Amino acid sequence: MTPRASVSLIIAALAVAALVGACERPPAPVFPHVTHLEKIACGAPGTPACLTCATCHEGVRQAGNDPYPTVKACTKCHEKDASTKFAQAAPPKREGIFFPHERHLGQPGIRGQCVKCHAGVADATGQEATFPPMSTCLSCHQRDFDAGTCTPCHTGSDLATLKPRSFMRHDATWIRHHGPSATRSQLVCNQCHKQSDCEGCHDQKQPLTAEQRRPDAVEASLVHRGDFITRHPMEARSQPATCLRCHQPSTCNACHVERGVSGGAVGSANPHPPGWVGPNAGSRDFHGREAKRNLVACAACHDAGPATNCIVCHKVGGSGGNPHPHGWSSSRSTGASMCRYCHGS
Amino acid sequence: MSTQRTLAALAAVCLVGAGSGLARADEPLAKPGASAETDRFTLTARSTSYVRLFQRALLPGPNGAAVSNDLAIPFYEYVDLRATDIDAPWKKDSVDVELAAWGAFTPGEAGSAQRIDGDITVANVRQRFGPAYVRIGRQVFVGGAARYSQFDGVSLGARSSYGLGIDTYAGLTVLPRWADRPGYHHLGSAADSLLRTPDAYASPSRSGYWLAGGRASYALPSVGEAGVAFHEEREDTELSRRNASADLRIAPSSSVALSAQGVLDLDSSRLADGRAWVDLYPTSTLSLTAEYLRTDPALFLSRQSVLGVFAANRFDEAGGELELRATPKLTVAALGYVEMFENEGLGTRTGAKLRYAPLAGDRLLLQLAYTRVLDAGNGYHSTRASARLRLTAPVVLVAEQYTYQYDQAVRGISTSTVEAANVEWHASPPVRVLCGASATRSPYAALDVQALLRVVVQLDGSQEGRRR
Numbered sequence: 001m002t003p004r005a006s007v008s009l010i011i012a013a014l015a016v017a018a019l020v021g022a023c024e025r026p027p028a029p030v031f032p033h034v035t036h037l038e039k040i041a042c043g044a045p046g047t048p049a050c051l052t053c054a055t056c057h058e059g060v061r062q063a064g065n066d067p068y069p070t071v072k073a074c075t076k077c078h079e080k081d082a083s084t085k086f087a088q089a090a091p092p093k094r095e096g097i098f099f100p101h102e103r104h105l106g107q108p109g110i111r112g113q114c115v116k117c118h119a120g121v122a123d124a125t126g127q128e129a130t131f132p133p134m135s136t137c138l139s140c141h142q143r144d145f146d147a148g149t150c151t152p153c154h155t156g157s158d159l160a161t162l163k164p165r166s167f168m169r170h171d172a173t174w175i176r177h178h179g180p181s182a183t184r185s186q187l188v189c190n191q192c193h194k195q196s197d198c199e200g201c202h203d204q205k206q207p208l209t210a211e212q213r214r215p216d217a218v219e220a221s222l223v224h225r226g227d228f229i230t231r232h233p234m235e236a237r238s239q240p241a242t243c244l245r246c247h248q249p250s251t252c253n254a255c256h257v258e259r260g261v262s263g264g265a266v267g268s269a270n271p272h273p274p275g276w277v278g279p280n281a282g283s284r285d286f287h288g289r290e291a292k293r294n295l296v297a298c299a300a301c302h303d304a305g306p307a308t309n310c311i312v313c314h315k316v317g318g319s320g321g322n323p324h325p326h327g328w329s330s331s332r333s334t335g336a337s338m339c340r341y342c343h344g345s
Numbered sequence: 346m347s348t349q350r351t352l353a354a355l356a357a358v359c360l361v362g363a364g365s366g367l368a369r370a371d372e373p374l375a376k377p378g379a380s381a382e383t384d385r386f387t388l389t390a391r392s393t394s395y396v397r398l399f400q401r402a403l404l405p406g407p408n409g410a411a412v413s414n415d416l417a418i419p420f421y422e423y424v425d426l427r428a429t430d431i432d433a434p435w436k437k438d439s440v441d442v443e444l445a446a447w448g449a450f451t452p453g454e455a456g457s458a459q460r461i462d463g464d465i466t467v468a469n470v471r472q473r474f475g476p477a478y479v480r481i482g483r484q485v486f487v488g489g490a491a492r493y494s495q496f497d498g499v500s501l502g503a504r505s506s507y508g509l510g511i512d513t514y515a516g517l518t519v520l521p522r523w524a525d526r527p528g529y530h531h532l533g534s535a536a537d538s539l540l541r542t543p544d545a546y547a548s549p550s551r552s553g554y555w556l557a558g559g560r561a562s563y564a565l566p567s568v569g570e571a572g573v574a575f576h577e578e579r580e581d582t583e584l585s586r587r588n589a590s591a592d593l594r595i596a597p598s599s600s601v602a603l604s605a606q607g608v609l610d611l612d613s614s615r616l617a618d619g620r621a622w623v624d625l626y627p628t629s630t631l632s633l634t635a636e637y638l639r640t641d642p643a644l645f646l647s648r649q650s651v652l653g654v655f656a657a658n659r660f661d662e663a664g665g666e667l668e669l670r671a672t673p674k675l676t677v678a679a680l681g682y683v684e685m686f687e688n689e690g691l692g693t694r695t696g697a698k699l700r701y702a703p704l705a706g707d708r709l710l711l712q713l714a715y716t717r718v719l720d721a722g723n724g725y726h727s728t729r730a731s732a733r734l735r736l737t738a739p740v741v742l743v744a745e746q747y748t749y750q751y752d753q754a755v756r757g758i759s760t761s762t763v764e765a766a767n768v769e770w771h772a773s774p775p776v777r778v779l780c781g782a783s784a785t786r787s788p789y790a791a792l793d794v795q796a797l798l799r800v801v802v803q804l805d806g807s808q809e810g811r812r813r
Contacts, residue, residue, distance in 0.1 A: 135599045138566075138567075139567065142564075142566035142567060143504075143506060143508075143566060146504060146508075146510070146564055146566075147476050147504045151385070151430065152385065155807075160389075165629075166599070166629075167599070169626065169632055171632050171668045171678075172632070172666060172667075172668035172676075172678035172680075172698070173624065173632045173633065173634040173666045173667065173668055173678075174632075176634065176636070176666065177604070177622065177624070177634065177636075179487065179488060179493075180488060180592060180594075180604060180606050182487045182488050183487060183488020183489050183560070183572070183574075183592060183606075184488070184562065184564075184570050184572065184592070184594060186486075186487065186488070186512070187478075187502075187504070194425070194427050194443055194445070194467070195443055195445075195467045195469070195484060195485045196425055196427075196443065196445030196466055196467045198485055198487065198493075199445065199466045199467060199485065199495070202485075202493055203466060203495070205464060205466075205519075206447060206464075206466070207419075207421055207447065207449050207462065208395060208421055212395075212797070213393070213395065213423075213799075215743070215765060215767050215779070215781045215783075215797065215799075216733070216741070216743045216767055216769055216779060216781070218710065218712060218731040218733050218743060218745065219700070219710070219712070225729075225747070226727070226729065226747035226749065226761075226763045227747065227749050227761035227762075227763055227785060227787045229787065229789050230749065230751070230755055230761055230787050230788050230789060231718075231725060231727075231749065233722075233723075234718055234720055234722070234723050234724065234725060235718070237692075237720040237721065237722055238684060238692050238694060238718055238719075238720040239662075239684070239694075240640075240642040240660065241618065241640045241641075241642045241645055244642065244645040244646070245492065245493060246493065248647075249646065249650070291655055291656065292655075292656055292658050293658065293686065293689055293721070294642075295642065295643045295646075295652055295655055295656040295658070296642045296643070296645070296646070298652055298655075299646055299650060299652045302652060303646065303647075303650050303652055308651045308652065310651060310652065310655070311651055314655070323654050323655050324654055324655075325655070325656060325657040325658075326657065327615075327657045328613065328654060328657050329613050329614060329615075330612055330613050330648075330654075331611065331612050331613070331614070332584065332612065332648075336583070336584075337583055338583065338648070338649055338651065341651070
């Protein structure tokens with residue numbers, strides 16, 4: 001498919017999506033708290049008593065009771081159409097949280113005030129979520145969170161399906177820093193994610209890549225998608241340390257050998273340009289220049305420990321001279337086995 | 346694969362099968378309204394089978410050699426078992442078990458692949474004692490000075506109520522399987538006479554490959570956390586890595602977090618990786634992150650690599666990313682980074698992505714992404730268009746198209762395209778079947794067509810003790 005055809009296809013797809021989206025039904029109404037708590041004339045002679053949270057959420061202060069109102073609560077005012085009103089109120093989807101309201105309402109910091117956690121609920125027109133975000137819970141339960149104690153507030157089977165929204169937001173900017181977050185919060189991560197989930201992307205030893213195993217995961221940030229074979233030298237040069245987070249140089253060479261682009265395979269094509277090894281160290285294609293620039297790429301084929309062919313020339317007394325660049329140092333003695341190959345015993 | 350490994354992989358498969366069977370037999374599935382006295386546990390068993398139906402690449406091989414056609418139908422099986430909150434005789438709801446393994450069977454012409462292969466990815470048991478834990482078996486430790494380490498051993502840790510935390514680990518390193526491929530050998534120098542024959546490169550003995558380390562941290566609720574870590578890794582008893590690290594995160598409010606992390610290579614007393622970043626959440630719909638990174642790639646090589654002595658070049662990277670949920674249906678994301686290579690000029694990495702889900706429940710999802718990568722040698726523009734449609738409740742369709750335009754032609758070709766499509770059928774609650782295919786035209790394949798069949802069987806046996 002040509003690039004022009006691709007763009008045409010994309011535009012057509014977006015146009016169809018826009019049309020479909022425009023035809024979609026609006027969302028069903030939900031309970032308008034603001035109407036009931038602030039817009040009804042109340043308290044004055046001849047008007048009904050003002051509503052409070054407990055007027056409808058009667059069961060919230062007693063252990064074991066459902067905190068949500070029943071149709072009976074609606075009948076207090078909506079005598080004729082209580083069932084219709086109740087149906088329109090559309091109780092929110094249960095979030096699977098174990099939350100003993102009666103225990104929390106008695107806490108000194110809450111003192112029976114629902115709005116301590118359900119901030120803004122009195123102004124809710126019905127379209128907003130009235131569940132407090134988890135960051136509200138963490139204002140008291142941070143220690144439990146850090147210890148990875150997610151149950152029994154959350155239920156174990158729900159954890160794998162939940163996605164953080166108000167902390168550790170798992171959005172597009174998350175993926176770049178999920179490693180450092182996992183450093184701090186391994187116990188937390190492990191509540192929802194198995195260790196094999198980490199291995200699903202990071203394990204270089206599996207026979208199928210994560211992209212091959214999950215061809216339907218269009219939203220996942222998997223790095224080896226599309227024509228990665230052609231792109232990989234550019235990606236490796238652009239982010240030289242990134243590849244080494246999962247791969248070892250031997251991984252590169254195993255594939256290069258298999259595809260005949262490594263000196264490790266008999267009959268391989270030499271990937272290096274003319275002048276690569278020669279007397280003209282000032283040449284643009286001289287190997288030393290590229291080695292300084294992107295040593296990790298060299299390691300893809302040449303990382304053979306003491307057997308590497310680099311030290312044929314780059315050793316004490318060799319034609320390649322001192323390989324150690326300015327600023328190089330090591331805490332090891334020259335008697336270490338790796339050093340002995342050049343420096344003698 | 347050695348006989349030992351084959352048996353281990355088969356044992357893992359049997360164990361998972363037995364585990365799921367036992368769970369179904371002995372532990373009843375959750376019932377609505379489970380009473381407060383009900384025991385609590387979670388059990389998940391998952392089997393995923395793959396068959397690669399065919400694969401063709403139509404370009405000359407090495408040195409112009411004609412590519413031979415081999416008929417092979419590789420079959421892969423992945424199994425995954427996790428059980429949490431199992432009762433131990435001495436403590437209720439305190440044991441977690443995890444097991445993951447894969448096996449491969451290639452009838453027909455296996456080529457360089459082994460006919461029967463397999464491995465255990467994760468197999469460990471964790472016992473929790475209040476704020477402390479101990480985990481034994483094949484496991485992963487991530488972050489800090491360890492970066493990403495897989496080993497067979499033990500890890501243990503604890504968190505105190507004063508915010509102090511400690512995690513330690515030690516064990517035998519899990520070695521890359523690809524290093525065991527038959528016929529594979531490193532490029533050696535005949536003059537050095539260390540590799541006169543490929544057979545001289547024997548499989549390493551695991552006993553000399555071990556690692557150990559730990560991390561200590563202090564956390565202040567609603568303020569942040571600081572930690573220091575140490576990691577030592579040995580290859581054939583010689584030093585491979587010896588790193589120390591420090592990390593810090595300060596979150597003065599729920600909308601701002603400042604983080605920094607540094608990894609020091611103790612062997613050469615140089616900073617291997619240092620980064621600082623800020624995460625901003627100005628609104629519930631907008632996320633921003635900005636980062637500065639300095640890294641020394643040569644220090645990520647093993648200290649047993651002679652190549653590690655050849656370079657001390659660093660590179661710096663600075664940039665940021667954002668995601669804006671413009672409307673409940675439309676999300677926009679963008680990124681931009683500049684890479685500064687020492688004495689080699691600049692590279693850039695930029696991109697943008699649109700995500701549009703016009704129907705309720707993400708029944709239809711459309712994505713459009715553009716990426717531009719420019720390095721000192723070459724670069725490319727790429728576009729990716731994806732569509733996912735839940736056609737009916739059990740049927741999901743996915744179609745994708747990728748186009749790459751390279752700045753400098755690769756093997757005389759400057760454009761690659763990939764088209765992929767798959768359909769998934771939720772045959773029954775535990776069973777999903779996916780059939781997919783892709784066609785690629787690239788500098789390395791005039792036409793590469795692949796197809797895949799995937800069958801997933803997932804069994805969940807969970808029971809909640811208290812729920813409201």
